[in-house]
Amino acid sequence: MPLFKKAPPKVLVPEKLSPDGLALLRSSLDVDERKNLTPDELLEIIPNYEALLVRSETKVTATLLRAARNLKVVARAGVGVDNVDVEEATKLGIVVVNSPSGNIGAAAEHTIALLMSMARKIPEGCASLKAGKWERSKFVGVEVKGKVLGIIGLGKVGLTVARLAKGLGMNVHALDPYASPAVAASASVKLVSSLSELLPLADFLTIHTPLIASTRGMISDTELAQMKPGSRILNVARGGTIDETALLAALESGHLGGAAVDVFTSEPPAPDSTAAKLIAHPRAVVTPHLGASTIEAQENVSVDVCEQVLEILKGSLPRSAVNAPLILPEEYKKLQPFVRLVEKMGSLYTQHYASTPGGSMTLNTFDLIYKGEVASINNTTPLFAALIKGLLSPISSTEGLNINIVNAELVARERGIFVSEQRSRDPTEDSSYSSLVILVARPPSRASSRAPVASENVGATQTQQQRIISGTCSGDQPLITRLGRFEALFEPQGTLLICENYDSPGKIGVVGSILGREGVNINFMTVAPVSSKLLAAGDLTDIKATKDGTTDTTLKDDEVSKEALMILGIDRGVSPDVTTDLVKEGGVLSACAVTL
Numbered sequence: 001m002p003l004f005k006k007a008p009p010k011v012l013v014p015e016k017l018s019p020d021g022l023a024l025l026r027s028s029l030d031v032d033e034r035k036n037l038t039p040d041e042l043l044e045i046i047p048n049y050e051a052l053l054v055r056s057e058t059k060v061t062a063t064l065l066r067a068a069r070n071l072k073v074v075a076r077a078g079v080g081v082d083n084v085d086v087e088e089a090t091k092l093g094i095v096v097v098n099s100p101s102g103n104i105g106a107a108a109e110h111t112i113a114l115l116m117s118m119a120r121k122i123p124e125g126c127a128s129l130k131a132g133k134w135e136r137s138k139f140v141g142v143e144v145k146g147k148v149l150g151i152i153g154l155g156k157v158g159l160t161v162a163r164l165a166k167g168l169g170m171n172v173h174a175l176d177p178y179a180s181p182a183v184a185a186s187a188s189v190k191l192v193s194s195l196s197e198l199l200p201l202a203d204f205l206t207i208h209t210p211l212i213a214s215t216r217g218m219i220s221d222t223e224l225a226q227m228k229p230g231s232r233i234l235n236v237a238r239g240g241t242i243d244e245t246a247l248l249a250a251l252e253s254g255h256l257g258g259a260a261v262d263v264f265t266s267e268p269p270a271p272d273s274t275a276a277k278l279i280a281h282p283r284a285v286v287t288p289h290l291g292a293s294t295i296e297a298q299e300n301v302s303v304d305v306c307e308q309v310l311e312i313l314k315g316s317l318p319r320s321a322v323n324a325p326l327i328l329p330e331e332y333k334k335l336q337p338f339v340r341l342v343e344k345m346g347s348l349y350t351q352h353y354a355s356t357p358g359g360s361m362t363l364n365t366f367d368l369i370y371k372g373e374v375a376s377i378n379n380t381t382p383l384f385a386a387l388i389k390g391l392l393s394p395i396s397s398t399e400g401l402n403i404n405i406v407n408a409e410l411v412a413r414e415r416g417i418f419v420s421e422q423r424s425r426d427p428t429e430d431s432s433y434s435s436l437v438i439l440v441a442r443p444p445s446r447a448s449s450r451a452p453v454a455s456e457n458v459g460a461t462q463t464q465q466q467r468i469i470s471g472t473c474s475g476d477q478p479l480i481t482r483l484g485r486f487e488a489l490f491e492p493q494g495t496l497l498i499c500e501n502y503d504s505p506g507k508i509g510v511v512g513s514i515l516g517r518e519g520v521n522i523n524f525m526t527v528a529p530v531s532s533k534l535l536a537a538g539d540l541t542d543i544k545a546t547k548d549g550t551t552d553t554t555l556k557d558d559e560v561s562k563e564a565l566m567i568l569g570i571d572r573g574v575s576p577d578v579t580t581d582l583v584k585e586g587g588v589l590s591a592c593a594v595t596l
C-alpha cells in the first residue's frame with residue numbers, strides 16, 4: 001500500500017547528498033536533485049516542495065522560507081544550521097532537523113589529519129616532489145608527541161579530537177565553560193578557566209565551538225599575541241571564530257608557525273579577500289570545508305536526515321528537530337505509539353462529537369490525562385501537539401494547517417483550544433491496561449492554551465463523563481478503550497461507522513443490509529456496552545447524557561444497560577444519506593462515520 005494517499009510529497013535536494021539516504025526516500029517520495037541552482041532559481045521553484053534537504057552551501061533565508069508555501073521540513077545533512085534561518089522556520093511552523101552526530105568522527109579525524117600535515121609539512125613536501133624536486137632538508141617537521149594541544153570547545157568533536165590526540169601522546173588542555181569536569185577527566189583532559197590561561201600553554205590550538213555571539217572573533221590579534229612564538233593553530237569548526245585578518249598578520253610576521261584551516265567566513269572565499277590571501281600563504285594548510293567529507297559520514301548524515309524527513313511527512317516525530325523541544329532518544333520509542341494514539345483520539349473527538357447535528361467545537365477546553373506508565377514520560381509536548389493536530393485536521397485543509405510540535409501551542413491559542421495536561425502514576429483504574437490516556441471535554445474556560453503538567457490528582461474529572469475518550473497502546477498499536485459512556489476496544493484506523501443502539505437481536509442484520517445496498521463492505525465489527533463501572537455507580541443522569549451534552553429524557557432507567565455502540569470497520573466513507581437511513585430504517589439511535 002502506498003505510504004501517502006495523494007501524489008507523493010516532493011523533496012528538493014540542491015546539494016550533493018549520499019545516495020544511501022535518498023534511496024530511502026525514493027520509494028515513497030518524489031525526489032528532485034537539482035544542483036547548482038542560483039538563489040533566484042531556488043526561490044522560484046521552492047513553492048513546489050514539501051521537504052528541502054541541504055548541506056552547508058544552500059542559504060535557507062527568511063525570504064526563501066516565506067516563499068515555500070508547502071514546505072514542512074528543512075533537513076540539514078550535517079551538524080551546523082548556521083545557513084538556515086531557524087527563527088523564521090519556527091515562526092512558519094517548518095521543522096528544521098539536522099544530524100547532530102553523523103559526522104563527528106570525520107570532523108575529528110580531519111582535524112588530526114591537518115594537525116599532522118602541518119606538523120610534518122606534508123602538503124609542501126608533496127607539491128615539491130610533484131614539481132619534480134627532491135628537497136629533503138627543506139621540509140623538516142616537528143613531532144606532536146609530548147606537545148600541548150589546546151582545545152577550545154570540548155563538545156562532541158572537541159572531545160573526540162582530545163581522545164585521538166591523547167593516543168598520539170599529546171597533553172591536552174581545554175577551555176569550555178559548559179563542559180562536564182567528569183567527562184574531561186575521563187578523557188584525561190585538563191580543563192582551564194580562561195583563554196589567557198590556555199593560549200600561552202598551547203603548541204597547537206584547535207577550535208571546536210559553534211559560531212555564536214560569544215565565539216565570533218574569539219581569536220584575534222590580542223589572543224594570537226598570547227600564543228607561543230612558532231605555535232600553530234587549527235580551525236575545523238566555523239569560519240569567523242578566528243579573525244582572518246589577524247591570523248594572516250600572525251603568519252606573515254612569523255609569530256605563528258602554521259595555520260590549518262578548513263572553514264572560512266565566506267564560503268567559497270572571494271578571490272581578493274583576506275581568506276584568499278590566507279589560503280595562498282605558504283605556511284597555511286587549507287581544505288575547502290572537507291571536515292565532514294568522508295563516505296561514512298555522508299552516509300550517516302544522509303540516512304539520518306532522510307529517515308527524519310520520512311517521519312515528518314508521515315506526521316510522526318523527528319529524532320533531531322533543531323527548533324522543537326528535545327525528545328530524548330530513549331523516550332522516542334516509548335512516546336511514538338502514544339503520539340499516534342492521542343492524534344487519533346483528537347480526530348475521533350472532532351468527527352464523533354462535532355458531527356452531532358448542531359454539534360460544534362464549542363466544548364474547546366480539555367483535560368488530557370496520562371495514567372499509569374505513560375505518566376512517566378517527561379516531555380509530553382509531542383502528545384499535546386498530536387492532540388491539537390488530531391482535533392483540527394478533520395476540519396482544516398492539510399495544506400493550510402501544518403501543525404507540528406513547533407507551532408502546536410501557537411495554533412491552539414489562536415483557535416481558542418485550552419488543554420490541561422494531568423498525570424497520575426497510580427495504576428490505571430482498569431488494571432488490564434498499564435497505561436491509559438484520557439481525553440475529557442470540559443465547559444469552556446479562559447486559561448493558558450497549555451496548562452503545565454503537574455497534578456497527581458485527577459479526581460476532578462470524574463464528573464465530566466459525557467465527552468470522554470480513553471485509549472491505550474498494545475505494543476505499537478493504539479486502541480480506543482472508551483467512547484463516551486461505552487466501554488470499547490477497537491483500533492482507531494480507517495473508516496469506522498459508529499452506531500448507538502439498543503442491543504437487540506436483528507439490529508446487525510438491518511445495518512448490514514443498508515450498507516450492502518450502498519455497496520459498502522464491512523471489514524470488522526465490535527460492540528461496546530455501557531461502562532459497567534458507570535452502571536455500578538448508578539449515576540443515571542450521567543449515563544443518559546447524549547453526545548451533544550444534553551440528557552436523554554426518553555431513555556427509561558431499565559433501558560440504559562441495554563444500550564451499546566456498534567463499531568463497524570467499513571471499506572469506504574458513506575454519505576450523510578446512509579447515516580440518516582440507518583437511523584430512520586435501521587432503528588439505530590444515532591450513526592456517524594469517522595475516518596482515522
Ligand SMILES: NC(=O)c1ccc[n+]([C@@H]2O[C@H](COP(=O)([O-])OP(=O)(O)OC[C@H]3O[C@@H](n4cnc5c(N)ncnc54)[C@H](O)[C@@H]3O)[C@@H](O)[C@H]2O)c1
Nearest residue numbers: 080107153154155156157176178208209210236237291292
Ligand atoms: N568542518 C566541518 O566539516 C565540521 C564538521 C562537523 C562539525 N563542525 C563544526 O564543529 C563545531 C563543533 O561541533 P560539535 O558537534 O562538537 O558541537 P557541540 O555542540 O557538541 O560542541 C560545542 C562545544 O563548544 C562549547 N562552547 C560554546 N561556547 C563556548 C565558548 N565561548 N568557549 C568555549 N567553549 C564553548 C560548548 O559548551 C560545547 O561543548 C561546530 O561549529 C560544528 O558546526 C564542522
Ligand SMILES: O=C(O)[C@H](O)COP(=O)(O)O
Nearest residue numbers: 055056077078079080292
Ligand atoms: O556542520 C557540519 O555538519 C559541517 O560543517 C559539514 O558541512 P557540509 O555538510 O557542508 O560538509
